[in-house]
Amino acid sequence: MSSSHGDPEQGQGRRTPKKIPLDSIKEIYQKALDDLVNVNSLFTLAVFVGLSLARTGERSLENRTECDATPIYAKQLVVNEVVSFACYLLSSLVAKALKIHVTICQLEDFLSTRNQVLRGGMVMLSVWASVFGCIFLTISMVDVIQIKVGMLSCGSYYAWKATAALIAIVLLALSIYVPFMMTAIFTSVRNVDTNTKLES
Numbered sequence: 001m002s003s004s005h006g007d008p009e010q011g012q013g014r015r016t017p018k019k020i021p022l023d024s025i026k027e028i029y030q031k032a033l034d035d036l037v038n039v040n041s042l043f044t045l046a047v048f049v050g051l052s053l054a055r056t057g058e059r060s061l062e063n064r065t066e067c068d069a070t071p072i073y074a075k076q077l078v079v080n081e082v083v084s085f086a087c088y089l090l091s092s093l094v095a096k097a098l099k100i101h102v103t104i105c106q107l108e109d110f111l112s113t114r115n116q117v118l119r120g121g122m123v124m125l126s127v128w129a130s131v132f133g134c135i136f137l138t139i140s141m142v143d144v145i146q147i148k149v150g151m152l153s154c155g156s157y158y159a160w161k162a163t164a165a166l167i168a169i170v171l172l173a174l175s176i177y178v179p180f181m182m183t184a185i186f187t188s189v190r191n192v193d194t195n196t197k198l199e200s
Contacts, residue, residue: 029102029119032181033095033126040088040095040130043137047085051078061158062150069147077147080140087133094126127181131174138170 060067098119105115142152142163150156152163 033099040092060150067150067154077143084136091129
């Protein structure tokens, strides 16, 4: 009969997080940053689609004069789309710069406190710039709905339905995307294997 007393390290292993090799940490960073840039590129296309709809004098699908959007909504659409594009551009450029830094960074530099703080700040800036881009893009899509479907203020049922669905889905997506993105990166940073040796 085998002994029920196992290796004492087994019980401790559940509480001690496994250290991750430096190469794996860099790979996690690079994949996360590539995904972030790809998402930004996809949303940038939506920005230009929205800009193409910024025209004055359009009749809404409600076919009621009181439901037709005024020119101020077309102006708001352009402003929100431009701000959204700027946020996505900032996020993508920071992510690209951080990817280059991670790729060429050596072991001592990668593990230094200053560079860890720098990388954390750049990741936060890139992720939150993308989040704010999504927020402004969502606001601009609400303007598109009011221009094409009908004003919310006139009680258009379809405009309210589309707006509610848009906001609910975007909030759900952001509530999943942001925590998982941040947790994956900062968990990998905290559990990096500091005993990794450089090849001579």
